Amino acid sequence: MECCFGSVSFFFRWPLGLIIILFCCWILTGLSWFLTGINFFFHKKICSFAEDTCNALEDFQQNPQNSSLQSVVPCTKYPTSNTLLVRIGSTIHNYMSQINLKLAELPALARPTETDDDLVVQEVCNPFSGAPNYTFTPDKCPTDSIPVGNLPNILSRYTCYKSSKKCRGEGKFLPEALYDECRAYSESLQDLIDIYPDLVSLLKCSQVKQAFSDIVQFQCKPFRKAARRLWLSTLLFSVCLVILTLLWAAKAYQDKGKLFSPCSIFPERV
Structure with a gap:
């Protein structure tokens, strides 16, 4: 219990600016992880929809008679x-x-x-x-x-x-x-x-086939890459914020002349 109160009291002895910066970093970290989760959830939905759509268009290009779009087109x-x-x-x-x-x-x-x-x-x-x-x-x-x-x-x-x-x-x-x-x-x-x-x-269906060909060639591949890059960039940003916040806190803790654990036991000199 004393260790916990010691940590809290040590935290409040930090400069106010550093506390505000760390607090903002933790807010950004929480938001980024929250957005990462939402992005991951919709990423699977959107990528699945995009993948199915692009596969259907590619099948239509190769064999229109046996394509899944036969009933639609x-x-x-x-x-x-x-x-x-x-x-x-x-x-x-x-x-x-x-x-x-x-x-x-x-x-x-x-x-x-x-x-x-x-x-x-x-x-x-x-x-x-x-x-x-x-x-x-x-x-x-x-x-x-x-x-x-x-x-x-x-x-x-x-x-x-x-x-x-x-x-x-x-x-x-x-x-x-x-x-x-x-x-x-x-x-x-x-x-x-x-x-x-x-x-x-x-x-x-010359115009329809040309439109489908343009979508497959110029939109399907860039969309797949963009969706992956979006998810990876959000995840990387969240991880970097966590690491940066922990390193900053550790550095500030060391600058106060303390060890990393406020509950460390120091041997008494005889």
Whole structure:
């Protein structure tokens, strides 16, 4: 009991500034250990969540069909989407082929007094290859071909905007109502061709895969390292505060000319 009171009385004989510094150090030490415990608790939760997320994204990159994200990302059903793309390509390809066949018959239906240059009809670009894949290859169209959206420019030369008698003499045999219908079809078809690359990207999840790839490459690894560094730095700071406080107290104790134990027994001189 005397040892304890001796320690307390010795502590209160220290300078006030040193007592305040030691008191603040112990508060910081307690807070740091408390934060270390909280960080350790959430570190396991966060790192586990991050690890599971990154593993799921990596599995999705390697095999989208058998990934755990298959139910979340519906575009992983590639066979179904590929069948849909083939059907779209087949429909447009066949439609373009029929258009070019009909365009080849236009000069024969025009008036025979027209020159050969006036009877030349350009081919419409067919951006899809043939069976069985019907691949979208717009760059392989002939150089003198025109987009299907420009088809009304060709048909307008054969469209009758006047009475049918005058149109026959001028070689304009296409009714205006039929021309309007053809123009609507050609514009719709051109719009479908224009959005086809975006449709392919959507069905194949190109943007989603690119986003997942960026997360795995630029965020998963740095996040794992940052979480470990955060926990280790907090732990190291807490340990350093404890060691520093103990060393400071021991040094101050020695400066008073005391031993480390106030309860030490000193032999009496005879």
